[in-house]
Amino acid sequence: MIPYGVIGDGHLGFKAYDTDRRTEETSATFAKAVELLSDLKVLFFPGDLFDDTTCPNWVKKKLLALKERHRDQVWVILGGNHDSTKTYSSVSVLDAFAEVHNVVTVNSFVPQQLDVEGISVLAIPHTRSQQAFLDAIDLLLATDKKWDVCMLHCMVNSRLDLSPNDLNVDMHRLESLADRCGHVWIGHQHGVERPFDNVYIPGGIMEFNFGELGPKYVYEVEDGCVARHQIPQPRTLEQVDLKWAGPIDMMDKLRNLSEDTIYKIGVNDIPAEEYSSAKSAMDVVVGQFKGDVIYNLNKTGHVEVQVTEINASFDLISEFEEFAAANGIPDATEMHELLEDAVSELLTEEED
Numbered sequence: 240m241i242p243y244g245v246i247g248d249g250h251l252g253f254k255a256y257d258t259d260r261r262t263e264e265t266s267a268t269f270a271k272a273v274e275l276l277s278d279l280k281v282l283f284f285p286g287d288l289f290d291d292t293t294c295p296n297w298v299k300k301k302l303l304a305l306k307e308r309h310r311d312q313v314w315v316i317l318g319g320n321h322d323s324t325k326t327y328s329s330v331s332v333l334d335a336f337a338e339v340h341n342v343v344t345v346n347s348f349v350p351q352q353l354d355v356e357g358i359s360v361l362a363i364p365h366t367r368s369q370q371a372f373l374d375a376i377d378l379l380l381a382t383d384k385k386w387d388v389c390m391l392h393c394m395v396n397s398r399l400d401l402s403p404n405d406l407n408v409d410m411h412r413l414e415s416l417a418d419r420c421g422h423v424w425i426g427h428q429h430g431v432e433r434p435f436d437n438v439y440i441p442g443g444i445m446e447f448n449f450g451e452l453g454p455k456y457v458y459e460v461e462d463g464c465v466a467r468h469q470i471p472q473p474r475t476l477e478q479v480d481l482k483w484a485g486p487i488d489m490m491d492k493l494r495n496l497s498e499d500t501i502y503k504i505g506v507n508d509i510p511a512e513e514y515s516s517a518k519s520a521m522d523v524v525v526g527q528f529k530g531d532v533i534y535n536l537n538k539t540g541h542v543e544v545q546v547t548e549i550n551a552s553f554d555l556i557s558e559f560e561e562f563a564a565a566n567g568i569p570d571a572t573e574m575h576e577l578l579e580d581a582v583s584e585l586l587t588e589e590e591d
């Protein structure tokens with residue numbers, strides 16, 4: 240069997256921090272990932288090549304130019320939750336890309352068995368429901384077929400941690416599938432994992448958010464051996480947590496932010512009465528920084544947050560009373576009762 244490469248979730252068109260900068264970086268990083276595997280005849284993409292079906296035209300043009308530079312390379316692309324027909328119920332951007340020379344997409348709700356340059360491939364695309372997904376896998380497991388490569392786009396053993404558009408494969412089915420396949424490649428989760436010896440979650444091509452920090456890789460398979468190559472990153476993400484000790488201290492600690500880093504800054508234990516001072520100081524920091532930064536100003540600890548909520552409800556009612564008195568509203572009793580009911584209902588609502 241000829242060697243092949245694998246690239247995980249590309250999310251082309253990814254948008255963040257209200258600028259095009261991260262979108263451009265996504266396209267550039269994806270191009271670097273492809274360059275790392277440019278000697279290979281076949282590349283597999285286990286889903287979410289695109290972040291969104293409305294991805295900008297310039298992103299599509301860059302992708303077409305990149306594919307043209309690798310026109311002899313065959314790209315086999317699975318539909319993911321971000322770019323499949325399932326998500327958009329009409330034509331997805333992936334369907335349009337399927338018309339390009341040497342591009343094969345699997346985006347049809349039905350598993351496809353393909354022969355790609357002598358590699359036998361089982362591609363299980365995003366289906367309409369979890370049940371349809373499991374039924375499709377069970378149907379394949381009921382045969383005695385074997386495949387060199389299997390691609391899925393789903394969570395692995397997520398238990399109850401599922402979003403509405405997630406699919407999930409359990410460890411039992413995954414193990415059975417792994418027994419039948421040379422290698423299994425699973426897109427969707429952006430962290431790098433290897434649930435079984437021959438089962439790989441390649442991860443995203445970039446740190447798309449602060450829950451998925453760490454090096455990113457492309458994969459190369461030759462004679463059954465898997466090698467991975469780290470994808471160079473334009474910027475890395477870094478989380479910074481500070482304990483509030485006044486505006487001067489905070490500005491001092493955030494003086495040397497690097498423009499090659501995207502920051503998530505958490506400032507903790509801010510007394511309520513110093514919050515506006517913290518906010519002003521943070522506005523100065525953010526205003527002077529030319530890179531991208533998001534931040535949280537956290538007032539107090541958990542117990543004190545409860546106290547703040549009760550204070551807020553008390554303020555609301557007393558403010559209403561003052562308003563009614565100041566504006567000479569004659570009979571505010573009924574409105575007062577309604578407000579009290581609404582506030583107590585809010586307070587008894589469970590947190591989520």
Ligand SMILES: [Mn+2]
Nearest residue numbers: 287319320427
């Ligand atoms: Mn996904």
